[in-house]
Amino acid sequence: MAATYDFPSDLLAGQEELHQVRAELLALLKRLPWSVEPLDGFSDTNGWRKVERPASPGWTSDEQAEVEKLRRRERELAVFVTCHRFWSAVTPAETVDARASLKHTRPEDPVV
Numbered sequence: 127m128a129a130t131y132d133f134p135s136d137l138l139a140g141q142e143e144l145h146q147v148r149a150e151l152l153a154l155l156k157r158l159p160w161s162v163e164p165l166d167g168f169s170d171t172n173g174w175r176k177v178e179r180p181a182s183p184g185w186t187s188d189e190q191a192e193v194e195k196l197r198r199r200e201r202e203l204a205v206f207v208t209c210h211r212f213w214s215a216v217t218p219a220e221t222v223d224a225r226a227s228l229k230h231t232r233p234e235d236p237v238v
Contacts (some may be wrong), residue, residue: 131224133231137210141228144203151196162190173234 133141161182170177185193207228216224 128225129220131216131227133228134210134212137207137212137228138231140203140206142232144200144207147196147200147203151193152223154189154193158185158189158193168235183234234236 157184160179163181164184167179167181171226213221
């Protein structure tokens with residue numbers, strides 16, 4: 127049976143925001159053109175699998191700024207979560223299990 131951990135609320139909140147920021151960044155990257163800079167399209171049918179890309183208009187300065195903002199926040203949150211004081215109380219043998227448990231722990235739903 128897996129151990130349960132009493133994660134502090136700020137650590138749980140940081141991990142939840144990290145999940146949200148990563149989801150927002152992934153959704154944004156999926157919407158953006160494949161190349162940051164404007165590039166011509168290409169097609170390669172000679173490789174082991176066909177690769178095609180349409181011409182890319184590139185990213186606007188606002189899109190680049192939004193990606194950078196999300197990446198910066200993702201890094202801040204990753205550092206916060208991995209360096210949180212909670213981890214000093216976890217034995218080395220439990221660290222991997224505890225970190226995996228945190229990643230799958232969701233804040234409790236509010237009581238209505």
